[in-house]
Amino acid sequence: MSYQSGRMGTAEGIALVFTMTFTTIFVTLPAELIETSGELGWISEIASGLSTMAMLFLFIYVFERFPGDLFYVSTRLLGKLGACLISIYYIVMFFSVATLLIRDFSENTLFAALPELDFHLSVGWYALSVAFLLYFGIEAIARAAYVILPFSAGGIILAFALLVPHYKPYYLFPWQGTGMTNALIKSGVLVASNAAAPLLAVIAKSFQNIRVLRAAAIFGLGGSMLIKSTSILILIIVFGPSAAMERTLPFFEMTRLISLNRYIQRIDSIFIILWVIAGIFGITISLYMGLYLITRLVNLPTMKPLIPIVTLLLAQIAMIPPDASSVRALEGILVKGYFLIGIYVIPLLLFAATLLNKKRGTKCASE
Amino acid sequence: MRANNVITNGYYFLKKLLLYQPPSDPTPFLEAFLRYAHRVIAFLTKANMSLSQGHYSDKTKNLKIEYQALEKQQSELEPILLAYQSGQGVLGERSLSTSLEENRQIIESLYHLPLNKDIVIREIDIASDPLVKAMAIFIDGMVDTKIQNLAIFQPLMLLGSDQRRLYDGDLVDNIIRKYLPTSQVQRAGNFAKLQEGINGGDTALIFDGIAEAILVNTKGWEHRSIEKPSTEPTVRGSQSGFTENLRTNTTLIRTIMRNSDLVTELFKVGQRSQTTVAMLYIKSVANPQLVAEIKRRIQGVRTDDLESSGTLIQFIEDHPLLPFPQSLSTERPDRVGPHLSEGRIALIADGNPYIHILPVSFFTFFHASEDFSLPFPIANFQRFLRLFGTLIATVLPSLYIAISYFHVEALPTQLLLAIAGSREDVPFPAWFEVLIMEISFELIREAGVRVPGVLGTTIGIVGAIVLGQAAISAHIVSPAVVVVIAITGLASFTIPEYLMSAAIRLIRFSLLLFSTYMGLVGLATSLLWLTVILCSMKSFGMPYMVPIAPRTTAGFDVVVRGPVYSQKQRPDALNTIDQKRQPQISRPWKKKQPAGKEDEE
Numbered sequence: 001m002s003y004q005s006g007r008m009g010t011a012e013g014i015a016l017v018f019t020m021t022f023t024t025i026f027v028t029l030p031a032e033l034i035e036t037s038g039e040l041g042w043i044s045e046i047a048s049g050l051s052t053m054a055m056l057f058l059f060i061y062v063f064e065r066f067p068g069d070l071f072y073v074s075t076r077l078l079g080k081l082g083a084c085l086i087s088i089y090y091i092v093m094f095f096s097v098a099t100l101l102i103r104d105f106s107e108n109t110l111f112a113a114l115p116e117l118d119f120h121l122s123v124g125w126y127a128l129s130v131a132f133l134l135y136f137g138i139e140a141i142a143r144a145a146y147v148i149l150p151f152s153a154g155g156i157i158l159a160f161a162l163l164v165p166h167y168k169p170y171y172l173f174p175w176q177g178t179g180m181t182n183a184l185i186k187s188g189v190l191v192a193s194n195a196a197a198p199l200l201a202v203i204a205k206s207f208q209n210i211r212v213l214r215a216a217a218i219f220g221l222g223g224s225m226l227i228k229s230t231s232i233l234i235l236i237i238v239f240g241p242s243a244a245m246e247r248t249l250p251f252f253e254m255t256r257l258i259s260l261n262r263y264i265q266r267i268d269s270i271f272i273i274l275w276v277i278a279g280i281f282g283i284t285i286s287l288y289m290g291l292y293l294i295t296r297l298v299n300l301p302t303m304k305p306l307i308p309i310v311t312l313l314l315a316q317i318a319m320i321p322p323d324a325s326s327v328r329a330l331e332g333i334l335v336k337g338y339f340l341i342g343i344y345v346i347p348l349l350l351f352a353a354t355l356l357n358k359k360r361g362t363k364c365a366s367e
Numbered sequence: 368m369r370a371n372n373v374i375t376n377g378y379y380f381l382k383k384l385l386l387y388q389p390p391s392d393p394t395p396f397l398e399a400f401l402r403y404a405h406r407v408i409a410f411l412t413k414a415n416m417s418l419s420q421g422h423y424s425d426k427t428k429n430l431k432i433e434y435q436a437l438e439k440q441q442s443e444l445e446p447i448l449l450a451y452q453s454g455q456g457v458l459g460e461r462s463l464s465t466s467l468e469e470n471r472q473i474i475e476s477l478y479h480l481p482l483n484k485d486i487v488i489r490e491i492d493i494a495s496d497p498l499v500k501a502m503a504i505f506i507d508g509m510v511d512t513k514i515q516n517l518a519i520f521q522p523l524m525l526l527g528s529d530q531r532r533l534y535d536g537d538l539v540d541n542i543i544r545k546y547l548p549t550s551q552v553q554r555a556g557n558f559a560k561l562q563e564g565i566n567g568g569d570t571a572l573i574f575d576g577i578a579e580a581i582l583v584n585t586k587g588w589e590h591r592s593i594e595k596p597s598t599e600p601t602v603r604g605s606q607s608g609f610t611e612n613l614r615t616n617t618t619l620i621r622t623i624m625r626n627s628d629l630v631t632e633l634f635k636v637g638q639r640s641q642t643t644v645a646m647l648y649i650k651s652v653a654n655p656q657l658v659a660e661i662k663r664r665i666q667g668v669r670t671d672d673l674e675s676s677g678t679l680i681q682f683i684e685d686h687p688l689l690p691f692p693q694s695l696s697t698e699r700p701d702r703v704g705p706h707l708s709e710g711r712i713a714l715i716a717d718g719n720p721y722i723h724i725l726p727v728s729f730f731t732f733f734h735a736s737e738d739f740s741l742p743f744p745i746a747n748f749q750r751f752l753r754l755f756g757t758l759i760a761t762v763l764p765s766l767y768i769a770i771s772y773f774h775v776e777a778l779p780t781q782l783l784l785a786i787a788g789s790r791e792d793v794p795f796p797a798w799f800e801v802l803i804m805e806i807s808f809e810l811i812r813e814a815g816v817r818v819p820g821v822l823g824t825t826i827g828i829v830g831a832i833v834l835g836q837a838a839i840s841a842h843i844v845s846p847a848v849v850v851v852i853a854i855t856g857l858a859s860f861t862i863p864e865y866l867m868s869a870a871i872r873l874i875r876f877s878l879l880l881f882s883t884y885m886g887l888v889g890l891a892t893s894l895l896w897l898t899v900i901l902c903s904m905k906s907f908g909m910p911y912m913v914p915i916a917p918r919t920t921a922g923f924d925v926v927v928r929g930p931v932y933s934q935k936q937r938p939d940a941l942n943t944i945d946q947k948r949q950p951q952i953s954r955p956w957k958k959k960q961p962a963g964k965e966d967e968e
Contacts, residue, residue: 010918012917109888113888143917144916
């Protein structure tokens with residue numbers, strides 16, 4: 001088809017990481033952070049972003065020495081069994097993220113955009129959209145994410161700017177909230193908003209070089225960290241911490257407040273375009289990562305036949321929890337437990353194995 | 368008797384496959400030819416013996432009678448051979464014969480003479496010693512008779528003399544070198560090449576006793592002269608447009624790009640139409656891989672007939688199922704020139720005034736021809752206006768439907784009341800109103816294009832005003848919908864490229880469908896799909912959304928147009944041989960003393 005082959009560059013890398021990690025500002029996560037860290041919620045977000053970034057740099061250290069994707073590198077460092085276990089872990093993790101996002105955004109759609117829509121249709125809509133996009137492959141998805149990125153970031157910043165009349169900076173006081181130590185400790189646990197950041201490791205081979213990975217980690221994760229932290233800060237100074245933690249869809253409710261004059265008022269619906277796009281992107285990318293790992297694990301030539309089956313399966317799973325609160329409970333279990341392995345344990349494990357390998361290599365060379 | 372088992376059967380099958388075995392029962396046609404061949408051999412042996420014995424007077428008479436009998440038999444067999452060969456479909460692939468009569472019969476058979484009335488076979492005698500019998504074959508109407516008379520018939524028939532000996536040496540070479548005062552001649556050894564020349568307006572000359580023909584360039588059919596481009600008007604810039612004649616078009620490009628590196632490669636596409644396709648590129652700039660790829664695709668087209676350059680593009684483009692154009696079509700030579708110098712390729716099909724430029728990016732379709740002549744702030748303003756127009760043309764009706772159906776709270780109360788008031792008497796849902804108006808608009812547009820001349824524009828304007836007014840008065844549609852559709856229609860005309868405009872119109876309908884059922888959620892989803900589709904597309908191997916996705920160096924004239932002196936690089940995505948468009952300092956005069964300064968000193 002093409003006479004020139006291409007690999008993903010810095011722009012695509014940044015867009016993928018940013019899109020995957022900033023999506024959580026459209027769900028309840030900011031409210032949950034405020035609940036745990038109070039007025040220091042925004043600091044928690046920064047700390048959580050920085051700790052994830054540090055873990056990503058551990059991955060990058062590993063990939064600098066062993067070029068390839070996660071499956072290949074894990075096989076080299078931990079053997080076939082270790083690679084299988086890591087792959088299965090991440091498959092479950094990415095599919096969980098995708099399932100939770102399907103459910104969250106379907107609920108959002110019912111709550112904020114189409115209240116009369118059937119719940120199954122809402123879930124089905126997201127599943128269908130995602131399945132269609134997956135057929136175009138990660139390169140097209142990443143490029144589209146990059147095209148949309150300025151509009152997404154610009155839209156959010158615009159919303160923050162239009163909320164200026166509602167800012168009450170004194171809501172930030174007492175500024176230490178539930179305490180700095182508590183905020184920092186909780187930030188380590190509440191890294192769920194960055195759970196999908198290891199995608200850089202999963203498809204490391206698809207990027208041009210290690211510099212791309214580094215730039216994606218710094219600017220992609222850094223950008224989303226800033227946006228999320230600002231969003232929490234503004235949520236606090238608009239609603240106050242006690243009211244903010246009760247908001248189910250904080251971003252949507254913030255945009256609902258925008259009222260500059262009789263022409264610019266109640267423009268929350270305009271932002272529907274923004275969060276629907278972000279949601280679909282988030283689900284698509286997580287699903288792609290899971291499918292990619294399956295194809296690598298069982299050595300399949302293509303993932304295309306898996307797309308409809310897996311999407312349908314995840315859509316069905318997303319419909320199982322009876323209500324939003326049970327989804328929150330499930331999310332809590334995953335965030336505080338399962339996702340931590342992918343963010344902290346596996347990068348550390350691979351890093352240690354690399355060091356060990358390096359030491360052994362040096363020893364051999366000296367011998 | 369052979370044993371009937373697998374091994375024996377396999378052995379005989381392989382033997383049959385690999386070894387030639389003469390047919391056990393040759394056809395009567397072959398028998399006749401074999402008999403004739405035997406007679407010729409016998410005659411030659413007899414003649415040889417007689418001549419070597421020296422009894423000329425006795426045997427010559429008998430040999431003469433025998434020779435005449437052989438000639439008669441040959442003339443009887445020739446039609447059978449021709450009929451057999453034409454039945455086999457190999458007549459066109461045959462080499463020319465030394466017999467003028469045989470060549471004539473083959474040509475008559477190839478061109479279905481005397482049924483075919485515009486093929487002319489003109490027999491001539493060329494004065495020489497001995498006399499040269501020849502014939503000229505051409506298609507009436509495709510040749511310039513003046514050139515033909517002056518450059519072929521006059522020198523061969525009138526200016527010859529009995530003293531010249533054309534058969535001495537190479538007759539074809541003699542005639543080409545001494546007696547054909549014309550710029551282009553070719554030698555043809557087979558009927559395929561002969562047909563190609565005749566069908567292309569050449570006059571073919573065949574001579575008795577020579578198995579070769581001369582094709583003299585006498586092309587001279589009627590064609591439209593260079594006129595103003597009808598679909599790409601411009602405020603500034605050149606006013607000449609391409610025509611249907613390939614050579615005129617290549618010349619127009621050459622007058623703009625006077626460069627010895629500009630290469631024009633020709634191909635024949637279409638087994639029956641044999642349409643000439645020209646591929647133009649600057650050899651020292653264009654990516655050789657791209658050139659090779661386009662050549663490979665053109666040569667790989669198998670079809671009977673190539674209607675236009677647009678058909679060719681559909682055969683060779685990357686995504687023929689998507690509505691978005693993957694090459695830029697233009698009828699302006701001044702648009703082709705800059706694209707060639709950027710490293711792109713131009714394709715011209717004979718008989719079509721639209722030249723296709725490739726590969727292109729999505730943003731190329733929002734460039735107008737006068738952009739090159741305008742100061743960059745004005746050019747950029749117009750480009751952004753066009754992009755804004757495209758956005759409006761794509762989403763406005765769907766946005767109206769989504770908001771008025773599902774998200775009315777986004778509208779200011781007074782506007783909402785005004786819309787609700789205007790819709791009060793309309794019995795149809797808003798989506799149906801929009802659909803009626805969209806279809807009406809499309810009908811008016813299509814009718815305006817099809818109705819000839821000034822009448823088309825009149826019908827367009829009158830149709831729109833009358834229909835719009837009548838539809839409001841009859842309470843079929845609300846005034847708000849008319850305004851929305853009018854703005855959408857107007858915005859769609861800001862897209863300079865017709866094909867892109869058509870694609871946007873088509874996309875608009877699907878967006879409308881999505882937003883009717885899912886409001887802004889549907890609109891967002893469809894916009895996202897559209898973006899991903901666009902990002903997955905390639906124009907002849909080059910990503911369609913460059914320089915944004917993937918991010919490449921644009922060369923300062925893809926999305927935003929910089930000042931001319933800052934356009935130092937060619938677009939990175941084209942992977943040109945020479946990346947530099949102009950030196951780092953393109954205005955060295957800025958560094959020198961102003962001319963007036965000398966006076967001051």
